[in-house]
Amino acid sequence: KADFVLNRPPYRDAKILVCTGPNFGCGSSREHAAWALLDFGITCVIAPSYSDIFFNNTFKNGMLPVAVPAGESLAAIAAEARAGRPIEVDLEAQLVRDAAGAPLARFDVDPFRKHCLVNGLDDIALTMQKESAITRFEETRSAHAPWLDGSGYLARRPGRAGPVRVDAAPVPKTNRGEELTEPLEW
Numbered sequence: 001k002a003d004f005v006l007n008r009p010p011y012r013d014a015k016i017l018v019c020t021g022p023n024f025g026c027g028s029s030r031e032h033a034a035w036a037l038l039d040f041g042i043t044c045v046i047a048p049s050y051s052d053i054f055f056n057n058t059f060k061n062g063m064l065p066v067a068v069p070a071g072e073s074l075a076a077i078a079a080e081a082r083a084g085r086p087i088e089v090d091l092e093a094q095l096v097r098d099a100a101g102a103p104l105a106r107f108d109v110d111p112f113r114k115h116c117l118v119n120g121l122d123d124i125a126l127t128m129q130k131e132s133a134i135t136r137f138e139e140t141r142s143a144h145a146p147w148l149d150g151s152g153y154l155a156r157r158p159g160r161a162g163p164v165r166v167d168a169a170p171v172p173k174t175n176r177g178e179e180l181t182e183p184l185e186w
Helices: 032-040 052-060 072-082 111-118 123-128 131-144 151-155
Strands: 016-018 044-047 064-067 088-090 095-097 103-106
Touching: 016 072, 032 052, 052 064, 052 111, 072 103, 123 131
Parallel strands: 016 044, 044 064
Antiparallel strands: 088 095, 095 103
């Protein structure tokens, strides 16, 4: 749709979405809303308030929701956006700036969430930071309760270290047990 605002330059390549209405993301209780914005290239949303679930989902997907209360600051940001001028969001300084570098608004971000965004850490990356502790735990647990390792524990032999490979069994592709190989039939 050529008349849709996000299909027109300079908005087509926008990374920041500015909303002046309250409770952005209301009704978006699944991650699909955040995914759709991210797929479009939006990595930051500036709005006066957010629905709780959408707010949390943006962080989980590496996006920054910036809360700027309705008023002069938000109006100045929206005016810059409507004029098609770039807006800078400085997460480390927690500032929104105009194209000339002048501050337009300050915002707050939870320190842990800020750390995760600045360092590109998602839930998996956070978990992997504890890989050595997880490995130690699994080794201890395997020694004391090998049956918790699944059916592969039966194949363990004394002196053999590490996990035992257990090949996955194929599962049917439909609820009727039929194997479908043609993608158009899925």
